[in-house]
Amino acid sequence: MIRKLWPHARKYSPYILMGVLCSAAEAVFELLIPLVMSDIVDIGIANGDLNFILKKGLLMVVMAMVSLCFGVGAAALSSIAGQGFGANLRQAEYARIQTFAFSNIEKFSTASLVTRLTSDVNTMQLTLMMGMRLLVRAPVMLVSALILSVRISLQLSNVFLVALPLLLVMVVAILTRVGPMFRSLQEKTDALNLVVQENLTGIRVVKSFVREEHEEQKFSRRNLDLKTTSEKAFGTVVINMPIMMLIIYGTMIAVMWFGGKMVFAGTLETGKLMTYFTYITQIMMSLMMVSMMFMMMTRSVACARRIVEVLEERPAINNAQAKTDRDQKGNAVPAAVKDGSVDFDHVFFKYDKESPEWILRDIDIHIPSGATVGILGGTGSGKTSLVSLIPRLYEATEGTVRVGGRPVSDYTMEHLREEVSVVLQKNTLFSGTIRENLLWGNPNATEEQLWDACRAACADEFLERMPDGLDTDLGQGGVNVSGGQKQRLCIARAILKQPKVLILDDSTSAVDTATDAKIRSAFSNELKHTTKFIIAQRVTSIQEADLILVMDGGAVVAQGNHAQLMETSDIYREVYESQQKGVSIGG
Ligand SMILES: Nc1ncnc2c1ncn2[C@@H]1O[C@H](COP(=O)(O)OP(=O)(O)O)[C@@H](O)[C@H]1O
Ligand SMILES: [Mg+2]
Numbered sequence: 001m002i003r004k005l006w007p008h009a010r011k012y013s014p015y016i017l018m019g020v021l022c023s024a025a026e027a028v029f030e031l032l033i034p035l036v037m038s039d040i041v042d043i044g045i046a047n048g049d050l051n052f053i054l055k056k057g058l059l060m061v062v063m064a065m066v067s068l069c070f071g072v073g074a075a076a077l078s079s080i081a082g083q084g085f086g087a088n089l090r091q092a093e094y095a096r097i098q099t100f101a102f103s104n105i106e107k108f109s110t111a112s113l114v115t116r117l118t119s120d121v122n123t124m125q126l127t128l129m130m131g132m133r134l135l136v137r138a139p140v141m142l143v144s145a146l147i148l149s150v151r152i153s154l155q156l157s158n159v160f161l162v163a164l165p166l167l168l169v170m171v172v173a174i175l176t177r178v179g180p181m182f183r184s185l186q187e188k189t190d191a192l193n194l195v196v197q198e199n200l201t202g203i204r205v206v207k208s209f210v211r212e213e214h215e216e217q218k219f220s221r222r223n224l225d226l227k228t229t230s231e232k233a234f235g236t237v238v239i240n241m242p243i244m245m246l247i248i249y250g251t252m253i254a255v256m257w258f259g260g261k262m263v264f265a266g267t268l269e270t271g272k273l274m275t276y277f278t279y280i281t282q283i284m285m286s287l288m289m290v291s292m293m294f295m296m297m298t299r300s301v302a303c304a305r306r307i308v309e310v311l312e313e314r315p316a317i318n319n320a321q322a323k324t325d326r327d328q329k330g331n332a333v334p335a336a337v338k339d340g341s342v343d344f345d346h347v348f349f350k351y352d353k354e355s356p357e358w359i360l361r362d363i364d365i366h367i368p369s370g371a372t373v374g375i376l377g378g379t380g381s382g383k384t385s386l387v388s389l390i391p392r393l394y395e396a397t398e399g400t401v402r403v404g405g406r407p408v409s410d411y412t413m414e415h416l417r418e419e420v421s422v423v424l425q426k427n428t429l430f431s432g433t434i435r436e437n438l439l440w441g442n443p444n445a446t447e448e449q450l451w452d453a454c455r456a457a458c459a460d461e462f463l464e465r466m467p468d469g470l471d472t473d474l475g476q477g478g479v480n481v482s483g484g485q486k487q488r489l490c491i492a493r494a495i496l497k498q499p500k501v502l503i504l505d506d507s508t509s510a511v512d513t514a515t516d517a518k519i520r521s522a523f524s525n526e527l528k529h530t531t532k533f534i535i536a537q538r539v540t541s542i543q544e545a546d547l548i549l550v551m552d553g554g555a556v557v558a559q560g561n562h563a564q565l566m567e568t569s570d571i572y573r574e575v576y577e578s579q580q581k582g583v584s585i586g587g
Pocket of ligand 2: 383384385505
């Protein structure tokens with residue numbers, strides 16, 4: 001685990017090294033101070049030598065100051081290293097997540113990824129910070145104090161023979177119990193974050209269905225669960241404290257008892273006994289630090305494992321099979337999408353490899369470049385799944401999907417998605433101005449191109465009414481435009497891209513029929529050579545398409561143009577007639 005995470009801390013190794021040295025120096029000075037004190041008592045006070053006492057007293061103050069400086073230095077260095085390590089780790093994780101395919105993200109869940117990016121990294125950061133101090137300080141203190149106290153009195157040091165094994169047994173007993181608890185603690189945090197995230201992103205739906213109370217109950221259940229688990233975990237940890245203190249005080253009383261007798265018998269000087277006391281305290285304290293350190297390590301091992309899982313996750317879809325072409329000069333260049341032809345060769349697909357049911361069954365369709373394809377089908381019939389195979393958002397389980405005559409895996413994802421544009425059912429605009437959002441489609445678009453695209457998508461009419469036009473600021477996720485306006489902006493963004501294949505997944509569902517027709521006619525003018533896939537609920541939206549696919553239960557049950565389907569497909573005719581009726585009654 002350490003080997004996998006170390007590269008992210010390597011940049012800070014000078015800070016870590018310096019911090020560790022400072023910590024060690026701090027500990028050494030702290031240990032030397034009691035020796036000076038012992039001299040003051042046994043020589044200065046015993047001889048009534050005020051000069052000696054003052055001199056040694058001054059030395060003690062200086063040593064304390066030096067130790068303080070090292071302490072401050074160690075703290076500063078460790079927090080620089082800790083924060084830096086945390087930032088690097090977050091960056092690496094975030095970069096990794098960007099390479100994930102949808103299926104990878106679904107595997108972890110977005111909420112868990114957020115926890116792994118924030119709370120887990122924070123724990124690691126803290127562990128490094130504390131670890132740098134405690135892991136050095138505690139052993140240095142422990143070993144040196146042990147040696148020094150044995151030198152003061154071997155006889156008195158027998159108390160350790162009882163105290164140390166006792167402490168050891170305690171620490172091991174607690175550690176074996178809390179380890180699994182911490183792992184489950186992080187999982188409970190995931191569960192809580194999932195509720196929060198779902199609720200906040202869907203707050204409009206929650207409110208309109210008056211589900212606040214239900215959501216609150218769901219939250220409080222998970223919250224309680226988290227609380228109980230943390231209580232159990234940290235409860236076990238805090239028991240550690242009083243038991244340790246008990247052992248420490250027990251040891252002190254024993255030392256006082258035996259040491260006092262030795263002083264009376266004249267075999268030990270008073271100053272030495274005082275110094276011995278200080279060392280005992282330091283030994284015990286450092287043991288306590290070590291046990292706390294282990295406690296924290298158990299927690300961070302759980303977090304580290306979760307972070308490493310993200311860092312090592314292999315993107316389900318990658319450029320491993322991307323092929324290269326030769327350009328005129330004979331140099332190797334990444335394969336480019338030649339034209340907009342799309343072929344499905346006996347494609348089978350399911351999201352979950354283990355599931356027995358196919359989501360798409362034996363899809364075998366061949367679409368020439370520039371054609372317009374309409375897709376009609378009930379919800380859940382697999383329309384969205386079908387088109388998401390074209391830009392390789394998911395990978396066909398069996399069979400091949402080809403664009404421009406080559407399997408989609410031949411292209412790098414960047415090249416493929418540059419040419420295959422998708423306007424999804426649930427589309428997202430990002431916070432920023434409308435212009436910024438449109439420029440995603442083509443960063444070099446001129447003002448004129450922007451307006452052309454908006455005109456084609458019928459977005460110009462409402463843009464002109466907006467006070468700042470293209471520079472209108474969209475709220476988070478585009479909240480201050482209506483659903484239909486959002487759809488039109490997304491279409492404009494896709495048009496700007498001038499892709500070879502354009503997929504519209506129910507993307508005109510929120511605009512009226514007249515606008516829908518205008519957008520479609522703009523498509524045939526602006527995007528003549530683009531292959532267009534239009535998924536729609538209304539037959540009128542796809543009526544003029546070159547090819548219409550009727551989908552049911554994951555299969556294409558009928559295909560042809562409008563006239564052909566009216567003759568051959570009962571489903572199509574029924575849908576058409578029922579919608580015509582609606583129009584004539586409504587109109
Ligand atoms: N990300 C996903 N993971 C698992 N199953 C999914 C996922 N998306 C869709 N499905 C399932 O695939 C089937 C087809 O869905 P979809 O292609 O979205 O249908 P449509 O777009 O025609 O409404 C549905 O049964 C749905 O439950
Ligand atoms: Mg759909």
